[in-house]
Amino acid sequence: MQAFLRRTSTYCVALAIAIVVNFVLPRLMPGNPVDSMIAQMGQRATPEVVAALRARFGLIDQPIWVQFGGYLKGLATFDLGLSTSYYPRTVVEVLARPLIWTSFLITTTILFSFAAGTLLGALSAWRRGGKTDSILSPLAFVVNSVPPVVFALTTLFVFGVLYRLAPVSYAYDPNLDPGLNGTFLLSVAGHVVLPVLSLAPYLIASFQSTMRSSMISILNEDYVTLGRAKGLSSAAVMFSYGVRNAMLPMLTHLALMLGSIFGGSIVVEVVFNYPGLGMTLFTATLAHDYPVIQGQLMLMTLITLGTNLLVDIIYGLVDPRLKGATS
């Protein structure tokens, strides 16, 4: 319970940092961003919009803590402000649809790379020192050191442009009407292939190295030796005794990785013009749409923290040893 409380307070601090950064940055900005945003909006900048923007950027005649209180109140009611480039839509409205696409993209990627990484990691731990291991393990280190943008551009060129194996832009064929029919779903599936392939190597490598070290320490446990001594088949020892127990740290690792998965998806979405959060963030930065950029960080932080909390709860349920443990 104490460990759970400590982790929850960590998440609260993380949330507080994200909130404070979001609140303070616009007030530190040199020059007068509001004027340029209003100029960009032209006719659409009604007095209400101007007032809302000025409030957001701290250009109103109020003490700072009153402003902060107003900001917190907005956050609590999921009011992240107005988008300047998509006015009159609010930030929440602008981010809602891309959130669905990004969730789809990263869930597919995570399922695929978690399975592949766990399997490869378990295999290289099982064959530690063998040929498989001496190729797989350094490879994971190397793949982990290459940014997703390099994988994305290579995938785009080789599979998208050179061999034209899969579509390279957008999330579905724009000539189709979105709907729950076979053609549309097939188009969606086809369009997600290359983004997933670009995002996956980095994740597979990272899951693989975590699984390998977790599995190696499990394989040294007495119960594994017992399993072998009982005469169980290698596969039974490897999967029911090894992999099953080595999976627990993988959950924590997955939750911790979520932040960098979001980071990777931003790049991959920009390369493949995928209409998710990353693409929205990219267009928002081009248009200097600061409220959307801020909303993005809040949203991604909230999702990451939520997932971490969920993993902590699952962890407590799955691993009874942790109940009442202090560290």
Added chain:
Amino acid sequence: MSFLLHQKKAVLGIAILLVLFVLAAFAPIIAPYSPEQRVARSHQPPTIEHIMGTTKMGRDVFSQFVWGARSSLSVGVAAGVAITILGTVIGLIGGYIGGWVDRSLDLLTNAVLVIPNLPLLILLAAFAGTVGPSVIIVIITLTSWPWGARMTRSQTLAIKNREFVIAARMVGESKFRAALVEILPNLLPLIGINLIGSIIFAIVTQTTLEYLGFGDPLHVTWGTMLYNAQNSSAILVGAWWDVAAPCAGIALVGLGLALINFTLDEIANPQLRSGPALSRWVRLTRERAKALEAKR
């Protein structure tokens, strides 16, 4: 250093990095053209005059690659060093002093660790406007120190109650001196791993930020090369060399550093080893098992 030279992987890694660093250091001599001048027609495939082809603007890709190596590597190394120093100091202070200082530093470390890094960096970069190399170094450092701090802290906790540290304190060494002279040298392998990991991370992050358009487009780095290539749709019109050059550069730095880090990691955690010594051991046990089998 000498122990690294006995490891094939580390030697390969060091060799790759040496070549890139020599390119970077002697960029003005090696680059055949100015990286910012139009020297040929646009999007020419590689020829003898332009061994990596030309960009849409008719600039020589090889010259840009060499000058890009200079700024990408220097930003990467500078940010990597800064991240390592900050992480080591925070981890060492927290782990050694303990108490509420440790609790609050640890809380801060874990909190910054769970905030999505790239979205935070993008927010900082967006509010800073167009960012030159020094601003990139600062914002990468401010957001990326927690990994190192966490590693350093747990290692410090493991060392600080060992006999030699307690003995040093009993002899009357100050806490400050004990941390610096007794503990810090024992953290060196870890600091090495942290430094190399941080350099990799810094180069990856810098490239990503610049690719997304946050860099100074007039400053030639591998990241801005990618950005310019993307803007001129180099891949879609088939000018692969424009993208391949910076990608290869980044991948090579990653490869070189990863090979060194892999070796360091194996030295620091013998349990995870997969190198030649272990292969030999595996072979011997297998042979022995076969011999036993044959006897029966």
